[in-house]
Amino acid sequence: MEGAHGKISSYKDLIVWKKSMELVKEVYAATAGFPREETFGLTSQLRRSAVSVPSNIAEGQGRATKGEFVQFLAHARGSLFELETQVLIAGELGYLSGEHEGRLGERVQEVARILNGLLASLGVSSRKPSTIHYPRSTGRRVDYPDRRSNG
16 A cells, blocks of 8 residues: 555554543543543443554454455544544543544544545545534534435
8 A cells, every 4th residue: 555655564653543542542631531430431432442543543454355344444434433422421421521522523633634534545436525513623614524414
């Protein structure tokens, strides 16, 4: 596989994998202060869905065919939707400050844009973006692919 700066020899060379690894660290930091009773609830779910993103990217890149790679990239995108929903829930419950919710939301969407670009480079049509506004964020609006659209 060719990248912008030459051949991609490992999933570790993929920008989307690197950015998703940064997202994992941010999710872990943001959930460190969640209530103790959420340890096996929302804290665990947020962390698992965040970890799922780079894990699926890595597993897909290690598969034998382009089709399998695309399938695992789609799983990673699904995990981003799951993570975004959980971030919104954590914000609604007051577990995340507006700043943390907005920052995580922006990071999720940054990874989604890069992931959609990678999928497009592999011949998968991207979905029409919709705008999600994070109610507790700085008020910035960002684009995110709308999973309900049919392309």
